[in-house]
Amino acid sequence: MAELFITSVRHAKSKGDALLADFTHKTGMYAPVRPPRGIEPDQVGEFLATRLKEDDPFGYFKQAWSLSLFYERAEAVPHCINALATPSGEYGDLVRATYAARIIGDLGEPAQAADAGDRLAELLSRPDASNLYPEFASAYEVLAPNASTDKAAEHFKRLLPRLERDIDESEKIAMHWSQANAMHADALPRAEAVGAFKEDLLAKPPEDRAADLVATYLETGDRTSDHLTIWAGRLLRKDAPENPEPIRAALDAAIEATLADDVLEQFEQDVISVKAIQAIIYLRQTPTQTQIEWLNDALTRDAIHMNFLWDDPEE
Numbered sequence: 001m002a003e004l005f006i007t008s009v010r011h012a013k014s015k016g017d018a019l020l021a022d023f024t025h026k027t028g029m030y031a032p033v034r035p036p037r038g039i040e041p042d043q044v045g046e047f048l049a050t051r052l053k054e055d056d057p058f059g060y061f062k063q064a065w066s067l068s069l070f071y072e073r074a075e076a077v078p079h080c081i082n083a084l085a086t087p088s089g090e091y092g093d094l095v096r097a098t099y100a101a102r103i104i105g106d107l108g109e110p111a112q113a114a115d116a117g118d119r120l121a122e123l124l125s126r127p128d129a130s131n132l133y134p135e136f137a138s139a140y141e142v143l144a145p146n147a148s149t150d151k152a153a154e155h156f157k158r159l160l161p162r163l164e165r166d167i168d169e170s171e172k173i174a175m176h177w178s179q180a181n182a183m184h185a186d187a188l189p190r191a192e193a194v195g196a197f198k199e200d201l202l203a204k205p206p207e208d209r210a211a212d213l214v215a216t217y218l219e220t221g222d223r224t225s226d227h228l229t230i231w232a233g234r235l236l237r238k239d240a241p242e243n244p245e246p247i248r249a250a251l252d253a254a255i256e257a258t259l260a261d262d263v264l265e266q267f268e269q270d271v272i273s274v275k276a277i278q279a280i281i282y283l284r285q286t287p288t289q290t291q292i293e294w295l296n297d298a299l300t301r302d303a304i305h306m307n308f309l310w311d312d313p314e315e
Contacts, residue, residue: 004241005284006071007311010038020047023067027059035063035070037312049075054082058096065103069230070308074107081112084119089126097123098135105142106231117147124155133179137187141227144195149188156184197223198231206239210246211253213239217279217309218254218272233279233308240283248285251276255291270298279309 011019016039023032024047044067052064061083064076080100087093101116108116120139123129129136140149163177201209201216215221216232240247258264258272277295280287287295299305306312 004072004238005282006041006237007037007039008313009040011036011040013040013043016040016043017047020044020067021051024051024060024063027057027063031059031063033066034306034312035067037070039071041071041073044071045073045075048073048079052076052079054079054086056096058092058099061096061099061103065099065106068103068107069234072107072234076103077108077112080104080108081116084116087123089123089128091128091131094123094126094128094132095135098132098139101139102142105139105144105147110146113143113146114148117143117149118151120147121151121155124152130176130179133183133187137183137191138227140188140191141194141225144191145199146195149191153184153188156180156188160184194223194225194228197228201235206243207246210236210239210243211250214247214250214254214276214279218275220254220258220272230308236279237283237309244283244285247283248280251280252288255294259294266301270301274298274305275307275309278305278307282309282311 016036019036019039020043023036026032048064048068052060061076061080068074068076080103083100084097084104087097097120101120104116105113117140120136120143124136136152140147140152159180160177163173163180167174167177201212204212212221213232213236216224216228217236219229236247255273255276258269258276261269264272273291273294277287277291280291
């Protein structure tokens with residue numbers, strides 16, 4: 001199998017450790033949103049294995065998730081399994097559990113993801129869980145298709161009649177009913193649909209899924225989300241070493257269609273085309289002269305220029 005490219009290593013170990021600690025331990029409004037590039041992937045794995053603890057603040061787990069995704073490292077998974085097993089049910093512990101589940105869903109084994117989904121269903125009964133339904137919903141999307149939502153659905157089938165019975169007693173109960181109903185009627189079925197979408201693409205040969213993966217990564221397809229964007233990017237990165245031609249053809253076609261679309265605002269054209277051209281470069285291919293000229297021109301304008309499939313070579 002051809003070697004999977006992650007990053008051009010350009011930081012010594014001491015610098016890499018400092019960058020990793022800075023990224024992981026700055027949380028809240030000051031948290032960096034983009035994992036540092038240029039660190040030896042094995043060093044990232046060692047950092048996750050030795051520096052992340054099961055009782056760390058949930059912000060650390062959120063950052064560890066981003067690191068694990070870009071560098072394709074699973075060393076945080078054991079800590080996440082332990083974190084899921086022992087939360088007190090308080091707000092911060094429950095948020096940590098949802099991020100731990102996402103790391104397991106993206107980097108763990110299918111059986112581990114299935115167990116994580118069941119554990120999340122148990123945690124839905126904790127009082128503070130009602131304030132965190134969107135976090136639980138996001139976790140179930142990441143865990144799909146390996147985790148079932150059946151136990152979570154059963155929880156809401158029991159909960160909703162009780163809330164509906166008392167819905168006129170307080171605004172708080174009415175709000176809880178609305179949020180719980182949205183989870184049961186919308187979020188959990190959406191997670192199942194995301195799982196089916198991923199299963200369908202995973203079952204296809206790389207050459208047959210390239211166009212759909214590119215559309216998902218560029219967020220021009222029928223099904224998009226923050227999770228699916230990175231999921232598709234990771235699969236493109238995995239497929240590219242041995243199947244570069246269909247991916248390149250799909251990226252070229254997406255760029256051509258985007259730049260020819262008169263309905264799109266220039267900002268939208270820039271976001272999509274820059275993302276696609278950066279992916280071409282990141283996946284070790286050479287853009288055309290026209291693509292290079294467009295990229296250089298677009299980078300002079302305000303847009304999103306730092307995408308998942310990009311190694312930040314200007315650093």
